[in-house]
Amino acid sequence: MVPYIIRRLLIAIPVLLGVTIVNFIIINMAPGNPVDMYVDPNTSQELLNLRKEQLGLNDPLWVQFFHWLGNLVKGNLGYSFSTYEPVSKMIVERIGPTFQLTFLALIVGLIIALPIGIISAVKQYSKLDYFATGTSFFGISIPHFFLGLGLIYIFAVQLQILPAGGMSTLGSEDDIFDKVKHLILPVIVLAVGIAGQYVRYVRASLLEVLGQDYLRTARAKGLKEMVITNKHALKNALIPIITIIGLEIPFLLGGAVITEQVFQWPGMGQLTIQSIMSRDYPTLMALNLLTAFMVLFANLFTDILYSFVDPRIKYK
Template sequence: MFQYIVRRTLIAIPVLLGVTIFNFLIVNMAPGDPVEMYINPDATEQDIQIKREALGLNDPIYVQYWHWLINVFKGDFGNSFTTYEPVMGMIAERIGPTLLLMGFSLVIAYLIAIPIGIISATKQYSWTDYLTTTFSFLGISIPHFFLGLGAIYVFALIFQVLPTGGMNTLGGSGGFMDTFLHMLLPGLVLGTGIAGSMVRYVRSSMLEVLGQDYLRTARAKGVKEFVVTNKHALRNALIPIITIVGMDIPLLIGGAVVTEQIFQWPGLGQLTIQSIGSRDYPTLMAVNLLAAFAVLFSNLLADVLYSVADPRIKYN
């Protein structure tokens, strides 16, 4: 297993390098000039060129990429075009709230999806199955921005039981309960979307396993149905579920972009939207690199969990 992890890590290095090249080209090919957003409208052409030279934008694009890559290997992602702060510090400040929201959303999603998926599979073609399937389709179909705005309208404006956005109450003392209340709405919005797709995969995986001969043998030996379903069947149905979990972790960063903006959650998603609007190239590159790393790490984690769920799987 250790050799497999090392080999996958070494393979990930050229993949990350290719991702950075592609992202750098896309970011720099976007329409608009960042200098125009940070300089006085009455500035002369000479002033604009001086600013471009200071930001390194006059160099050929391959030179700009080379300088950026060398600095990244040194642990320096440059300074933001907007605030002139170190990008690494901005990422470090924002990644905590995003990880908190991601973790909370995933917990909600799996607490909803796994029991519902098991019930749907064990009661196939019943009204319970049709009801859970309907919930699944609704969770997949309703966009996050629509669900988020609807949740704010109902719980924050009509019933006034939850805050509209932010991470803490302005002027308040903060604390765990205050953060938890602010996290409920965005967490439920993200978790509902993930649970919608997860229910279908759990149901499908369980249906494939429930008809196996070894489960019939277990029932014939008098093993309780609860143990048959939740111990023997569920563990053997985990492989496809783990695959989806590995896909959800990086996708949640992308999904959180819209949700964090709606709820004004001070995470990487909100930072990404602000960086796109201000053409903040260094910050965008850092966020894209972090997202690429999350994809590679989650895929490796899923491979490791395969062998945990099924001891027959060996990596040589």
């Protein structure tokens, strides 16, 4: 197992380098630049050029990239072009709220999806199965921003029982119940999409396993259907689900970008939108690098988790 992990980590280095090169080129190909976004229209061209020179924007693209890469090797992610804060400090402040939101949404989504998917598979082609399948398509199809705005209108504007946005009420930053109230709506928005996806995955995976010969043998021996499903079928059916969960974790940030913006949640999703709007190259590069690292780590974590779920899988 240890040699396998070391090999995977060594392979991750050139992959991350390739990702940073592609991201750097795409980000710099976007029209506009940070200086043009934050200057008065009457500012002289000489001052604009001076500011671009100070930020290194007049250098060739390859020079800018190697300058950024050199700072990265030293552990320096640079400074934001819009706020002039260290990028590492900005990410550390935002990463906690994002992981808190996405982790809770993933847990809630799985708690909803697993039992519904199991029941839908066991009761195949029943009215309950059709209802669960139809509801899952609804969860996948409804846009996050539309659902979020709808929930805000119902629970924050009309009923006034939940806050419309933010992470806490001013003056109640240490109140755990206040934070929970602010979490409810954004977690519901993300969890609906997650549950909609995983109901179908669990159902399809379990149906495939339920048709195996060894389960027919278990039924022939007189085992109860609940024991067959929960003890024998579900464990094998979870193997492809683990793959999907592991690969889904980094891409939860994609949904969090919209959800955080709708609910003004101070996480990395909101920071991403702000960085794009302000052409904040150092912050965007750091966010892309972090996302790429999370994808690679999620793949490695999924492979390791396989060996615990199925002892037959060995890595050398």
